[in-house]
Amino acid sequence: MNAGSTAPKPGDPGVRTGRAAGPGRGGSSLGRLLQDGTPGGPVFRLLARWVRRPLLPAVRLWRRNLQVRVVAGTLLMSLGVVLLLGLVVIGQVRNGLLDAKEKAAQSQAAGGFSAAQDRAATTPSAPGGDQGGGRAGSSVNWRSTLVEQLASGGQSAFNVVALSLETGDTASRGARASGEVDPTTSIPADLRHSVAQGTSTFQSYARIHYTSGKTSEPGLVVGKRLNDADGTPYELYYLFPLTQEEDSLALVKGTLATAGLFVVVLLGAIAWLVVRQVVTPVRMAAGIAERLSAGRLQERMKVTGEDDIARLGEAFNKMAQNLQHKIMQLEELSRMQRRFVSDVSHELRTPLTTVRMAADVIHDARADFDPVTARSAELLGDQLDRFESLLADLLEISRFDAGAAALEAAPIDLREVVRRVIGGAEPLAERKGCRIVVVGDEQPVVAEADVRRVERVLRNLVVNAVEHGEGRDVVVRLAAAGGAVAVAVRDYGVGLKPGEATRVFNRFWRADPARARTTGGTGLGLSIAVEDARLHGGWLQAWGEAGGGSQFRLTLPRTADEPLRGSPIPLEPEDSRRNREQAAAAGAGARLTAVPAQPAGDRQAALSVPPRMPPVPRTTVDPTALPGNGARVVARNAEGSDGDGGEAMASTRAEREDGTRGR
Numbered sequence: 001m002n003a004g005s006t007a008p009k010p011g012d013p014g015v016r017t018g019r020a021a022g023p024g025r026g027g028s029s030l031g032r033l034l035q036d037g038t039p040g041g042p043v044f045r046l047l048a049r050w051v052r053r054p055l056l057p058a059v060r061l062w063r064r065n066l067q068v069r070v071v072a073g074t075l076l077m078s079l080g081v082v083l084l085l086g087l088v089v090i091g092q093v094r095n096g097l098l099d100a101k102e103k104a105a106q107s108q109a110a111g112g113f114s115a116a117q118d119r120a121a122t123t124p125s126a127p128g129g130d131q132g133g134g135r136a137g138s139s140v141n142w143r144s145t146l147v148e149q150l151a152s153g154g155q156s157a158f159n160v161v162a163l164s165l166e167t168g169d170t171a172s173r174g175a176r177a178s179g180e181v182d183p184t185t186s187i188p189a190d191l192r193h194s195v196a197q198g199t200s201t202f203q204s205y206a207r208i209h210y211t212s213g214k215t216s217e218p219g220l221v222v223g224k225r226l227n228d229a230d231g232t233p234y235e236l237y238y239l240f241p242l243t244q245e246e247d248s249l250a251l252v253k254g255t256l257a258t259a260g261l262f263v264v265v266l267l268g269a270i271a272w273l274v275v276r277q278v279v280t281p282v283r284m285a286a287g288i289a290e291r292l293s294a295g296r297l298q299e300r301m302k303v304t305g306e307d308d309i310a311r312l313g314e315a316f317n318k319m320a321q322n323l324q325h326k327i328m329q330l331e332e333l334s335r336m337q338r339r340f341v342s343d344v345s346h347e348l349r350t351p352l353t354t355v356r357m358a359a360d361v362i363h364d365a366r367a368d369f370d371p372v373t374a375r376s377a378e379l380l381g382d383q384l385d386r387f388e389s390l391l392a393d394l395l396e397i398s399r400f401d402a403g404a405a406a407l408e409a410a411p412i413d414l415r416e417v418v419r420r421v422i423g424g425a426e427p428l429a430e431r432k433g434c435r436i437v438v439v440g441d442e443q444p445v446v447a448e449a450d451v452r453r454v455e456r457v458l459r460n461l462v463v464n465a466v467e468h469g470e471g472r473d474v475v476v477r478l479a480a481a482g483g484a485v486a487v488a489v490r491d492y493g494v495g496l497k498p499g500e501a502t503r504v505f506n507r508f509w510r511a512d513p514a515r516a517r518t519t520g521g522t523g524l525g526l527s528i529a530v531e532d533a534r535l536h537g538g539w540l541q542a543w544g545e546a547g548g549g550s551q552f553r554l555t556l557p558r559t560a561d562e563p564l565r566g567s568p569i570p571l572e573p574e575d576s577r578r579n580r581e582q583a584a585a586a587g588a589g590a591r592l593t594a595v596p597a598q599p600a601g602d603r604q605a606a607l608s609v610p611p612r613m614p615p616v617p618r619t620t621v622d623p624t625a626l627p628g629n630g631a632r633v634v635a636r637n638a639e640g641s642d643g644d645g646g647e648a649m650a651s652t653r654a655e656r657e658d659g660t661r662g663r
Contacts, residue, residue: 071271078264079260108240112160123142143228144162147177147178148178151178158238158240160239161236163175163192165234180212180214188206191204191206195237199225202222203222204221205219219241222240224236281301288301297323299320300321341397344394349391355384356384360381413444414487422436422476425459425463434473435474436462439475439478440477445485446558447480448557454532460525469491469493472492475489479568480558480568482568484557484566487554488552492549495544501543536556537556537562537564538554539567541567545577545578551571555569
């Protein structure tokens with residue numbers, strides 16, 4: 001047998017014929033149509049949204065349900081394993097069946113070829129004078145008899161075909177076949193060519209067609225070139241149908257598919273049950289943890305058994321119990337501290353009043369004292385003033401801690417509040433050698449607010465700006481837009497270092513502990529201010545850069561119950577170091593000049609800024625992620641926008657231990 005003559009077997013991979021489907025011109029045109037933003041784009045997006053909407057619950061279930069993901073993964077992996085094993089088993093069975101069929105076919109065909117050769121050798125040739133058509137008819141009759149004799153032993157297991165080596169129409173005239181086989185379509189052309197060119201036995205897989213209308217079937221064709229009794233070469237083929245092998249392979253495929261499906265379903269059910277045993281306690285723990293976080297500290301897990309899950313439940317219950325105990329201790333300690341501060345503050349008012357009266361008498365009579373005693377009387381009066389201010393701040397802080405602070409909101413014009421605050425801060429500004437410039441007070445800036453608290457916040461901001469302004473002008477900017485009003489206080493002094501924009505509202509915190517106070521601050525001003533802003537539902541935010549000054553912005557809603565969505569004033573001012581450098585890089589200008597060269601009454605005077613300095617990193621924080629609201633401080637990119645409620649800022653959500661930046 002010629003090994004090079006074997007043809008592909010039925011079912012072998014890669015034997016299929018056909019053209020691969022590729023993207024048509026219409027598809028690419030549709031893609032360009034949608035990408036170019038033509039009217040087809042919105043229609044496609046609407047269709048995609050309509051198709052995606054029913055899938056959203058499944059996607060949400062996949063993301064949130066661990067059990068579904070584990071079971072689905074188990075099913076997919078099991079299906080892959082079953083498919084791989086099925087392909088291997090089917091391939092082995094197919095190869096085994098075909099190998100057995102080939103051996104049997106080769107044995108049967110070899111016997112037939114040998115018998116045909118022997119018969120040709122023992123049959124006398126035609127008489128010498130009978131040439132031409134007589135000899136051809138004798139050969140055809142001899143081959144017909146040979147085909148009938150060879151096929152009679154097959155009992156439908158095979159068929160025999162004898163073909164002439166002649167080409168054209170004469171080739172079909174000499175064709176003889178058993179079992180109503182169509183020899184012209186059942187014998188492959190490449191096999192006939194191989195048989196005609198060689199003397200070995202060749203084989204090929206092909207479809208066996210019948211002249212009686214019987215359905216074609218796959219088969220194995222084995223052929224060889226022989227000589228008849230007259231010495232004329234001819235082709236003899238054995239055709240072995242593969243119907244039984246095909247039925248056996250189909251039975252194996254069906255059995256494997258049924259068994260594989262059953263195994264996959266069984267594995268999925270097992271995975272579901274196993275994962276359920278693990279996931280159910282985890283879900284219970286998650287639900288109890290959520291209830292614990294909501295304040296229901298008495299919740300506990302139900303523990304059964306002694307396995308790892310039971311140990312986890314016991315550990316969780318111990319953790320919850322210890323957490324409840326610690327929280328109760330901290331709450332009790334907090335109540336005691338608040339009560340202590342409140343009681344001490346109230347109790348100190350009576351002796352302080354007596355001491356104040358005595359100090360006033362001594363202060364009024366200081367003219368009759370010697371210089372040292374007179375100076376002591378003045379110092380006593382100053383320190384009593386500071387003590388009274390600290391006591392008032394402590395009482396206010398205790399009200400905030402106890403949740404007893406009340407808001408008395410009424411429509412007010414912030415311009416009037418700013419004028420009163422500036423009027424009170426002008427003596428200090430004169431001593432510091434700076435001026436307070438108001439910008440944006442041409443139009444009314446009206447909001448529902450507690451005038452006493454707003455005035456206290458603005459007074460603290462303005463006095464702090466004058467204190468830390470290094471003798472440069474202080475700018476107070478007002479604006480209103482949408483449902484919010486804002487007041488920003490800008491100074492050009494020492495500024496804030498990275499990270500200080502969030503700590504500036506901590507209680508008793510000071511940016512520079514060595515810096516002397518000239519106004520006798522208590523260290524609680526900004527802490528009280530941020531609580532006042534929070535009570536209004538507003539924001540108190542800080543921005544600053546080292547050596548470039550700082551800006552504090554108070555944003556309030558126009559109506560008391562309206563939530564804030566943004567601020568009409570950017571937190572980072574336009575004359576900040578970064579904005580100036582960006583403007584210079586873009587060719588917008590060298591630097592901003594703003595020393596008020598106009599008369600003092602011109603509110604739109606330019607603002608003086610310090611010389612340009614190298615950029616320094618700044619830490620800016622979302623107001624909803626500051627201490628006091630249960631969230632952690634998260635630094636944001638300094639390139640972000642500062643014009644809305646989610647911008648970099650220090651928010652009004654200062655924690656109960658917040659204070660000032662030492663102003």
